[in-house]
Amino acid sequence: MQKRELLLGDEAVALAALDAGISGAYSYPGTPATEILEYVQSRAADYGVKASWSANEKVAYEGALGMSYCGKRALVSMKHVGLNVAADPFVNSGVTGVGGGLVLCVADDPGMHSSQDEQDSRYLAHFALIPCLEPRNQQEAYDMTREAFELSERFATPVMVRIVTRLAHSRADVVTSARREQNALKLPEDVSGYILLPSNARVQYDKLVKKYPLLEEVAAASPHNQISLEGDRRVGILCNSIAYNYIREAFGGTIPHPFVKVGMYPMPKAMIRRLVEAVDEVVVVEEGYPFLEEALRGITGAGKPVHGMLDGRLPRTGELTPAIVAKAFGIVSEIPFVPTLEKLPGRPPALCPGCPHADSFRAVKLASGDGPKVPIFSDIGCYTLSFYPPYNAVDSCVDMGASISMAIGAAHAGLHPVMCSIGDSTFGHSGMTGLLTAAYEKLPMTVFILDNGTVAMTGTQDTLLTGEALVKAVIGLGVEPEHVRVLSPLPKNLEENARIIREELEYKGLSVIIPRRICVQYKR
Amino acid sequence: MKQDIILAGVGGQGILTIAFMLDSAALARGYRIKQAEVHGMAQRGGAVYSHLRFADSEILSDLIPAGQADMILSVEPLEVQRYLPYLHRNAVVVSSVHPFKNIPDYPEEKAVLDALLELPRAVLVDARQIATAHKMPRAENMAMLGAALPFLPFELADFDPFIRAQFERKGEAVVQSNMAVLAQGFRTGMAVKERLDAGMPADVAFRETHPNP
Ligand SMILES: Cc1ncc(C[n+]2csc(CCOP(=O)(O)OP(=O)(O)O)c2C)c(N)n1
Ligand code: SF4
Numbered sequence: 001m002q003k004r005e006l007l008l009g010d011e012a013v014a015l016a017a018l019d020a021g022i023s024g025a026y027s028y029p030g031t032p033a034t035e036i037l038e039y040v041q042s043r044a045a046d047y048g049v050k051a052s053w054s055a056n057e058k059v060a061y062e063g064a065l066g067m068s069y070c071g072k073r074a075l076v077s078m079k080h081v082g083l084n085v086a087a088d089p090f091v092n093s094g095v096t097g098v099g100g101g102l103v104l105c106v107a108d109d110p111g112m113h114s115s116q117d118e119q120d121s122r123y124l125a126h127f128a129l130i131p132c133l134e135p136r137n138q139q140e141a142y143d144m145t146r147e148a149f150e151l152s153e154r155f156a157t158p159v160m161v162r163i164v165t166r167l168a169h170s171r172a173d174v175v176t177s178a179r180r181e182q183n184a185l186k187l188p189e190d191v192s193g194y195i196l197l198p199s200n201a202r203v204q205y206d207k208l209v210k211k212y213p214l215l216e217e218v219a220a221a222s223p224h225n226q227i228s229l230e231g232d233r234r235v236g237i238l239c240n241s242i243a244y245n246y247i248r249e250a251f252g253g254t255i256p257h258p259f260v261k262v263g264m265y266p267m268p269k270a271m272i273r274r275l276v277e278a279v280d281e282v283v284v285v286e287e288g289y290p291f292l293e294e295a296l297r298g299i300t301g302a303g304k305p306v307h308g309m310l311d312g313r314l315p316r317t318g319e320l321t322p323a324i325v326a327k328a329f330g331i332v333s334e335i336p337f338v339p340t341l342e343k344l345p346g347r348p349p350a351l352c353p354g355c356p357h358a359d360s361f362r363a364v365k366l367a368s369g370d371g372p373k374v375p376i377f378s379d380i381g382c383y384t385l386s387f388y389p390p391y392n393a394v395d396s397c398v399d400m401g402a403s404i405s406m407a408i409g410a411a412h413a414g415l416h417p418v419m420c421s422i423g424d425s426t427f428g429h430s431g432m433t434g435l436l437t438a439a440y441e442k443l444p445m446t447v448f449i450l451d452n453g454t455v456a457m458t459g460t461q462d463t464l465l466t467g468e469a470l471v472k473a474v475i476g477l478g479v480e481p482e483h484v485r486v487l488s489p490l491p492k493n494l495e496e497n498a499r500i501i502r503e504e505l506e507y508k509g510l511s512v513i514i515p516r517r518i519c520v521q522y523k524r
Numbered sequence: 525m526k527q528d529i530i531l532a533g534v535g536g537q538g539i540l541t542i543a544f545m546l547d548s549a550a551l552a553r554g555y556r557i558k559q560a561e562v563h564g565m566a567q568r569g570g571a572v573y574s575h576l577r578f579a580d581s582e583i584l585s586d587l588i589p590a591g592q593a594d595m596i597l598s599v600e601p602l603e604v605q606r607y608l609p610y611l612h613r614n615a616v617v618v619s620s621v622h623p624f625k626n627i628p629d630y631p632e633e634k635a636v637l638d639a640l641l642e643l644p645r646a647v648l649v650d651a652r653q654i655a656t657a658h659k660m661p662r663a664e665n666m667a668m669l670g671a672a673l674p675f676l677p678f679e680l681a682d683f684d685p686f687i688r689a690q691f692e693r694k695g696e697a698v699v700q701s702n703m704a705v706l707a708q709g710f711r712t713g714m715a716v717k718e719r720l721d722a723g724m725p726a727d728v729a730f731r732e733t734h735p736n737p
Contacts, residue, residue, distance in 0.1 A: 031564030114564030170560035170586040322589035349570035
């Protein structure tokens, strides 16, 4: 039965996984991937699947691998930097191989709309020697995700589906196809492949390396990798999926040059070679890093002139747009209107009026007095927006959990007092291990855990560690109970809160201050 | 048939609700659709936009190419400025006149409106007045959607089922009020359109359709 539905790219991936018969979906929130698990959750009862947030991406990936070990299909999704956190199980699941189909959907964020970098996950698929499918529209997001599960089971390998912000957060009409039943529970006949002792791991790694040429054959024959030798051969085009849309758009629908479009990896080398042989020069256009371009240039060059990000034909950073791609081919369209106001101020995101974090940082400021600013090592979440005026509060934000761990280094370096701030969800994600380290070493630090009862920045998903459970966890990690202080960050408590913070800043040991008030955007 | 529309505003103003309404109406009429939107950080009071494209044939890019958009539909007058380079020569700008000031360096209000009224096809609408007249202060977005409809291949009634779907859980009165706001926005948009089509400059058309500023 076919149906036409209006779906975000994220939702198309989620629905395809449901229709492909997953038994579980695993994730940790992260823009632009969050809506994948949210969509699975919205239909979980109907499809009879498990779908809940994990404490972090590593836990999510391992949950999916455990489901797959039991013979059932699983989807795991995350944003690109989440895959850094999950890199250990990800790479090693290539070595173990899988039971039930295991598909990883990773959403890259070229242009850094909501991220700290624009890393390209295709490198990680290549690194782990697993296949990667790259949809160019919402329909392909649906179709390729379904195909990814088949591929995963056929080759006993995890499969990556790589999407980007523009696809993840863009809606289009999608035709869906019939639902498949879930797999039955079935344990592996030989578990040695999952026990990566060196003796087993060597056998498994050998299998993985031998699997790769088979995957190369599949990719070479895949309809997702397309070659055309029609048209003006003075220029040939090598591109990936989203870039292909912009190129067609620039040329009014039909590309007037020979081209290769890559939508499945391992990259189709023979196909690319045929293209290069047929043309005078090659322009490479990719959304992401110059992954294809670097391979094409190699060390000795492609034997023909190559243009792309590495020679400045296209920008090396940022997101592709139709205009950037058109310009790479010398096509410039008329722009009749430009901003008519003399000065156009930016409008960056800001803490909401009434945000609890604002009251927390005001109290910290009051407590620290008028002397030179004491740095606050901070973390990723809404509270990072306190970097902007009028707060100017935080002094670092690198990766999730880095606040407490960087503060440890600063304490070792002799800084005093040492302050750091982290949100409740980020603390559950990867702050606990830092705090355990600090408590074990009895370091003089003041740690703020900003408990707003939700994962606010990504859209108020459920946080796993909040309220009294958070206090218990902090004490359980070894912080002295009398130095775990819970505050109510409200304007009327400003003086009182500042007084408590001052007390703890004067204490020469480890203290944890928990300003606790629900996010004003939280509804439920 | 193809329509490329940039929706603009500030996070929290209901841009994505407008997008949802237009998507749904376009789908119901059998058009192909692409609609890119902004989620995540920017939704915390930052500049928010959506690229909405519908057509009767395949749409390639999720983003509208610069110089090709048929319309900017904005719930905030300053936000229009950011997207002007997307417009083609005959495009129309439909904007609310009411500023959303959550930044310290918001320009002088009059300069913002005057800059818009210099555009050849500017449809300025006091959406706040329409929304509050129906005791629906948060429905400025629906008034603006209504004001854009005279320029789009839809009819008012197309939106009834989607307004119902969106607001049903808040009660019948809210559904009816939203429909009324949409209709009032539509009438204002139509009044301006008729004047522009007759060759009246945008600022005169605005003043004639908004006698009590
Ligand atoms: C590894 C990784 N995963 C996910 C994200 C996306 N992300 C950014 S902030 C955030 C959550 C913040 O929640 P919390 O710490 O509770 O702070 P709040 O936003 O609620 O203030 C997430 C999930 C990320 N940047 N990096
Ligand atoms: S969403 Fe919540 S935590 Fe984030 S800025 Fe708004 S009130 Fe603060």
